[in-house]
Every structure is written in C-alpha cells, then in structure tokens.
Amino acid sequence: PASICGTWEMISNVNFEGYMMALGIGPYLRKIALRLKLKKVIEQHGDLYVIKTVSTFRNYTFSFKLNQEIEEFTQGLDNRHVKSLVTWEGNKLVCVQTGEKKNRGWTHWIEDDKLHLELYCEGELCRQVFKKK
Ligand code: RET
Numbered sequence: 472p473a474s475i476c477g478t479w480e481m482i483s484n485v486n487f488e489g490y491m492m493a494l495g496i497g498p499y500l501r502k503i504a505l506r507l508k509l510k511k512v513i514e515q516h517g518d519l520y521v522i523k524t525v526s527t528f529r530n531y532t533f534s535f536k537l538n539q540e541i542e543e544f545t546q547g548l549d550n551r552h553v554k555s556l557v558t559w560e561g562n563k564l565v566c567v568q569t570g571e572k573k574n575r576g577w578t579h580w581i582e583d584d585k586l587h588l589e590l591y592c593e594g595e596l597c598r599q600v601f602k603k604k
Contacts, residue, residue: 475586478512479513481600485597487590487597493572494572507527519535538558551572554569563578564579564580585600587599
C-alpha cells in the first residue's frame with residue numbers, strides 16, 4: 472500500500488464537534504480545537520510507528536508497535552487512560568482504544584493520494600482528510 476509516512480495537512484474535518492462531545496471535552500476546548508488546521512506527521516522505524524498530531528495550539532504524539540496492546544494516555548485531549556491496539560486490516564491502519572468510553576478508536580488509510588482518518592467514539596464518527604505537504 473501507499474506509505475502513510477510523511478507530513479500531511481488537513482483539508483476537511485467533519486463532525487469533530489460530535490466526536491469531542493462524545494469524549495466529554497468541554498465547550499471552551501472544543502471551540503479552540505474546531506478552529507485548528509491540524510497536521511499529521513507520521514514516521515515509521517521498523518515496527519515502531521510515531522503519529523504526531525500537530526497544531527499551533529497543542530500537539531499530541533502517539534507511538535506504538537503493531538499488534539501489541541499498549542497503555543495510551545490521551546493527554547491534552549480527554550485525559551483518559553485507554554488500552555490501544557493497532558493492526559493493519561487490509562490497507563487500513565486500525566486502532567481500538569479500550570477503556571471507559573465504548574466503541575472508541577480510529578482508522579487511517581490512503582485513498583487518492585490523501586490520508587483519511589476516521590475517529591469514532593460511542594456512536595459519533597469524525598472524518599478527517601489530509602493532503603501530503
Ligand atoms: C487536539 C487539540 C486539543 C483538543 C483535541 C485535540 C485532538 C486530537 C486528536 C488526535 C488524534 C490522534 C490520533 C493519533 C493516531 O495515532 C488537536 C490535540 C480534542 C483527535 C488518531
């Protein structure tokens with residue numbers, strides 16, 4: 472599959488508000504977050520992946536190895552501890568985040584040279600699309 476590595480700039484962001492509400496993020500932080508033009512910086516070193524969500528306001532970095540459940544602390548998002556498991560399912564990089572919130576996770580994939588990201592939590596689905604820088 473096409474590589475997801477590189478620097479990506481957000482071109483669309485649908486229902487980020489609903490996703491953040493499902494996470495229980497307060498109105499003040501939601502308002503700031505909604506205005507951000509996010510970037511994804513994705514690196515792969517062997518079986519170690521690093522996904523950086525970068526903005527002028529706050530950054531979030533998640534590092535993981537495939538097929539190994541790890542503790543993730545969603546610092547600066549909803550500040551929860553979850554157990555995260557990332558696997559390839561066909562051409563999709565799929566993460567399940569097990570914890571207090573039901574049905575939580577995300578999926579990354581490449582389509583038409585764009586990086587697609589679906590974030591979901593408790594019935595809310597946010598769709599983000601990024602173009603390569
Ligand atoms: C920001 C700003 C502060 C409020 C919120 C944020 C959301 C970050 C998200 C990051 C997702 C990262 C993923 C990483 C994969 O490895 C931008 C930090 C709510 C949703 C999916």
